[in-house]
Amino acid sequence: MKNGYHIIDAHAHIFPDKIAEKATDGISHFYDLPMQYHGRVSEMLENGAAAGIDSFLICSPATTVSQVYSINAFLASCAAAYPMCTAFGTLHPRSETMEEDFAQLQKLQLHGVKLHPDFQNFPIDDPAAYSMYDMIQSSGLPILMHMGDSRSDLSHPYRLAMVLRQFPKLRIIAAHFGGWGRWKEAHEILQPDGRIRFDTSSSLPFLPVEEIRKLIAHFGAENCFFGVDYPMWDYGEELERFFALELSDAENRMILSENLTNWLEERA
Structure with a gap:
């Protein structure tokens, strides 16, 4: 806890040692960009705590199809070993064994799916990914979707808006306030509704306080999660940046833990 708040890092990448x-x-x-940490689970737990x-x-997103099975097994083992961890598995849209991959993810009792269009090199609205979205939508599991890159449009907010129109029950966490380096477009294109949430990860170091407050006001504090994007940023510094926003006590409680806990429980 910090400042009396229970805190969840809603966006942490981990890797085998x-x-x-x-x-x-x-x-x-x-x-x-320099990394503050090395991506080990023990390091995350120690520095986060x-x-x-x-x-x-x-x-941890699979950058190749062959990684899917081992990454999901690793994430499940970490969640089993450390009760303070909730794991989202991964899929790859080019897999020829998508049904088997998704069955494994569900059997391992992973709580969502992490996709990173820029690492996985696919446009969010690529029709080739639609069968994957359909399976995820039918399950009720959420997707943690990397959003935004100033150098490409694979994860541009307009592509996510297209997918949300095609899949009316798909649940999405739009990382990085809906678009790293594309915050203006995210504000213009993405609208809050019951299916989409936003995390703060890799945004607080880049945006002025007032811009962050405008994004939270637009998307709704009830729809936002606090995320650090471990191993990229220092935990203490990210919390300092968050509390510098001077949000209300209710907003702090919602964003720091309550929103994510409640949203994940909706499917349980």
């Missing part, structure tokens, strides 16, 4: 540094270096190179984080939503 033997590949964690290599994977984190790859993320650093992709975004040309020291800063005041109580629970973690852990994930």
Whole structure:
């Protein structure tokens, strides 16, 4: 806890110890940004707890089809070992064994699906991904969708808006306030409704306080989750940035933990 609030990091990437540094270096190179941590589970738990984080939503997107099974097994093992962790599995839209992949994800009792269109190299609204969305929609599981990149439009907010029109019951967490580097477009295109939520990850270091407050007001504090995007940002600094927004006590409670807890319980 910090400042009296129960806190969930709603966006944490983790990797097996033997590949964690290599994977984190790859993320650093992709975004040309330094990483604060190395992506190990033990490091996340230690540093998160020291800063005041109580629970973690852990994930890891499969950048190739062959990674799906092993990543999901790893995430499930971490959730089983650490009760403060809730795991979202992964799928890859180009898999020729999508039904089997999704059956494994469900059998492992993973609580959602993490997709990263820019790492996985597919446009969000690619019709080739529609069978995947249909399966996820039918299950009621949410998708944690990476959103936004100033260098490409694979995860542009307009593509997500198209998918939401095609799949009226699909539940989405639009990461990075709906569009990293595309916050203006996210504000213009994405509207709050019962199916879509937004996390704060990798946004607080880039935007002025007033811009963040405008995004929260637009999307609704009741629709936002606090996320750090471990291993990218320092836990203590991200919490300082969040509390510098000077939101109300009710807004803090909702964003820091209550919203995510309630939304995940809707399907349970």
